[in-house]
Amino acid sequence: MKKPEQLDLFTAPPPAPPRPDERLVELASRLPSNLRLGTSSWTFPGWAGLVYHRRYPNNATFVRESLGEYARYPLFRTVCVDRSHYAPIAEAELRGYAALLPEGFACVTKVWSEISTPTVRGENGTPLPSARFLDLDLFEREVLGPSRRAFAAHQGPFVFQVPPVPAGARAFADALERFLSRAPTALGPGRPITYAFELRDKKLLTRRYVEVLRAHGAAHVFNWWERMPGLAEQLERTGGLVGPLVVRLLIPPGRRYAELKDAWAPFDRLVMPSAEMRREVVQLVRLAESVGLPAWLIANNKAEGSSPLTLRAIAELVAHPAR
Numbered sequence: 120m121k122k123p124e125q126l127d128l129f130t131a132p133p134p135a136p137p138r139p140d141e142r143l144v145e146l147a148s149r150l151p152s153n154l155r156l157g158t159s160s161w162t163f164p165g166w167a168g169l170v171y172h173r174r175y176p177n178n179a180t181f182v183r184e185s186l187g188e189y190a191r192y193p194l195f196r197t198v199c200v201d202r203s204h205y206a207p208i209a210e211a212e213l214r215g216y217a218a219l220l221p222e223g224f225a226c227v228t229k230v231w232s233e234i235s236t237p238t239v240r241g242e243n244g245t246p247l248p249s250a251r252f253l254d255l256d257l258f259e260r261e262v263l264g265p266s267r268r269a270f271a272a273h274q275g276p277f278v279f280q281v282p283p284v285p286a287g288a289r290a291f292a293d294a295l296e297r298f299l300s301r302a303p304t305a306l307g308p309g310r311p312i313t314y315a316f317e318l319r320d321k322k323l324l325t326r327r328y329v330e331v332l333r334a335h336g337a338a339h340v341f342n343w344w345e346r347m348p349g350l351a352e353q354l355e356r357t358g359g360l361v362g363p364l365v366v367r368l369l370i371p372p373g374r375r376y377a378e379l380k381d382a383w384a385p386f387d388r389l390v391m392p393s394a395e396m397r398r399e400v401v402q403l404v405r406l407a408e409s410v411g412l413p414a415w416l417i418a419n420n421k422a423e424g425s426s427p428l429t430l431r432a433i434a435e436l437v438a439h440p441a442r
Contacts, residue, residue: 288325
C-alpha cells in the first residue's frame with residue numbers, strides 16, 4: 120500500500136530542489152506590490168506537493184528547517200508566527216528563523232497571550248483582572264526587545280489577539296490608549312512598528328476603539344472568525360481601513376476550531392470554499408492598494424480546508440478580476 124503523500128517529506132536523501140512553478144511565478148508577478156500573502160504557521164506535512172517538495176529525514180528537521188522552503192514558495196511573502204501567542208520566542212530562535220529567510224520576507228507575529236488577555240483565573244475559577252494586560256514593560260522585555268535585536272529585518276505587524284474584556288469596551292479602549300501612547304514606534308531607522316489588534320468580541324469594536332487606533336497609526340485586524348461580524352461589516356463599522364491592512368482568515372461563522380482541525384486534516388484540499396469571504400477580501404485588498412497602504416493577508420487551514428489553496432484562489436481573483 121502506498122504511503123500517504125505527506126509522509127514522502129520524511130525520506131532521504133533529499134532530491135534537488137524543484138524549479139519554481141512558472142504559473143505561480145507569473146501569478147505572483149501580477150499581484151499588487153503592497154500585498155503580502157502567507158499562512159497561519161507553516162509546519163504542515165500535508166502540504167507535500169503543494170508547498171513542500173524537499174524530503175526531510177525526520178519531523179524534527181522539518182519543523183526546524185521548513186520555513187526556508189516555505190519562504191521560497193512564489194506566492195508567499197509573509198507568514199504568521201502563531202507559537203509566539205503561547206510563549207515568547209527566545210532571541211536565539213528568532214536568529215535561527217532569520218537565517219532561513221530571504222531579504223524582504225517579513226513575518227506577522229502574534230503577541231504573547233499574557234500581554235493580550237485581560238483576565239486571569241482566580242483560585243475558584245473566577246476571572247480576575249490581569250496586571251499583565253497590555254503591560255508595555257513586559258511587551259518590550261519579552262517580545263519587542265528580542266525582535267529588535269535578532270529579527271528586525273523580518274519583523275512585520277505585531278498582532279494582539281484580544282478576547283472578551285469583562286471590564287467593558289470603554290475600559291479596553293482606555294487601556295489601549297495608555298499602551299499606544301507610550302509604545303515605541305520603530306524597531307530602528309526606517310523600520311516602523313505596526314501594532315495590530317484582533318478582537319474576539321464584537322462588542323469591543325466601538326467608535327472609541329477605532330479613534331484610538333487611528334490616533335496612533337495602529338491597525339484593526341479584519342478577522343474572518345466564528346463569532347465576529349463578516350469582513351464587509353467590520354469595514355463598515357470601522358468607517359474604512361484603520362492603519363495598514365491586516366486580514367486573518369481563520370474559521371467560518373458557526374464552526375469550531377477543534378471540529379475543523381480533526382475533520383479537515385491533513386489540509387491538502389479545499390473543503391468549504393467561501394465565495395463571499397473571498398470577494399470581501401479582494402475588496403479590502405483593492406481598498407488598501409488604492410490608498411497606498413501595506414496589506415497583509417494571512418489564511419488558516421480552518422478557513423476553507425487548505426490555506427495555500429485559499430491564498431492561491433484569492434490571488435487569482437486579485438490578479439485576474441475579470442475571470
